[in-house]
Amino acid sequence: MSGKAMVDSGGGWVKTVIAANAGPLTLDGTRTYILGPAPCVVIDPGPDLADHLDAVEVALGTSQVAALCITHHHADHAAGAADLILRLAAPLAATPESAEQAALDPPDLPLAPGSSVSFGGGHLEVVGAPGHCPDHVCFHWPQARALFTGDTVLGEGTSMIAPPEGDMAAYMSTLERLAGLELSIIYPGHGPEIDEPADKLHEYIEHRRQRERQVLDALGEGLSTPAEIRARVYEGLDPRLFGAAEGSVLAHLAKLVDEKRVRVEEGRYLPNSQQ
Numbered sequence: 001m002s003g004k005a006m007v008d009s010g011g012g013w014v015k016t017v018i019a020a021n022a023g024p025l026t027l028d029g030t031r032t033y034i035l036g037p038a039p040c041v042v043i044d045p046g047p048d049l050a051d052h053l054d055a056v057e058v059a060l061g062t063s064q065v066a067a068l069c070i071t072h073h074h075a076d077h078a079a080g081a082a083d084l085i086l087r088l089a090a091p092l093a094a095t096p097e098s099a100e101q102a103a104l105d106p107p108d109l110p111l112a113p114g115s116s117v118s119f120g121g122g123h124l125e126v127v128g129a130p131g132h133c134p135d136h137v138c139f140h141w142p143q144a145r146a147l148f149t150g151d152t153v154l155g156e157g158t159s160m161i162a163p164p165e166g167d168m169a170a171y172m173s174t175l176e177r178l179a180g181l182e183l184s185i186i187y188p189g190h191g192p193e194i195d196e197p198a199d200k201l202h203e204y205i206e207h208r209r210q211r212e213r214q215v216l217d218a219l220g221e222g223l224s225t226p227a228e229i230r231a232r233v234y235e236g237l238d239p240r241l242f243g244a245a246e247g248s249v250l251a252h253l254a255k256l257v258d259e260k261r262v263r264v265e266e267g268r269y270l271p272n273s274q275q
């Protein structure tokens with residue numbers, strides 16, 4: 001757990017509690033954020049690990065909780081919600097889709113893009129952020145110029161965008177939307193805080209554009225299966241990430257097929273003539 005970090009919001013603050021679920025995709029573990037002053041909000045309860053939920057309770061102390069928010073339904077972000085709701089008697093703030101897919105009761109505070117959640121530090125605006133999965137939202141805290149990105153932007157490396165849940169075209173639109181916000185800091189769901197949000201979002205957008213060009217180049221050279229393209233585009237990759245990388249290649253290919261820049265014939269991907 002890291003200590004209380006003051007943010008430039010006229011007295012608001014953020015505490016970070018890191019879960020013990022480190023891995024190649026979760027980096028050093030899922031980050032649960034507590035925003036104050038009270039009544040606080042909790043963003044992403046994290047995995048259903050008793051030690052982690054204990055640490056979240058300790059970090060909250062006696063503070064009242066205005067809402068327990070979740071960015072998306074994946075277990076490393078939302079599975080601890082059911083237990084934490086009971087421990088804190090806190091209302092769940094989530095999209096109905098996220099709550100349903102995480103097997104939670106319908107949310108007390110149903111969220112949708114454009115809605116907001118009030119707490120002691122101001123309010124959080126819900127920003128639609130499909131791409132990593134369809135139900136993903138980010139939380140924008142305008143008083144602190146802060147954005148809580150879940151799995152949409154990570155503190156290190158890039159996000160997992162892979163079919164069937166991942167949608168590269170939606171993800172690119174989401175990144176453009178986030179780049180339009182006035183931000184001083186990003187708090188990702190995994191990895192360290194990002195102090196240069198505009199630069200990071202620009203880097204993320206440019207990275208995906210470059211990957212798309214690399215996929216098209218590989219197709220132009222006659223490579224035609226996701227595995228072949230992955231081996232070309234992600235040379236020297238940690239083998240534990242082959243599956244994730246191939247998923248990302250598939251997400252790029254699906255976008256290119258939708259755009260009619262690529263076609264599929266008998267399981268092989270082929271560039272259309274204007275490529």
Ligand SMILES: [Zn+2]
Pocket residue numbers: 072074132151
């Ligand atoms: Zn996720």
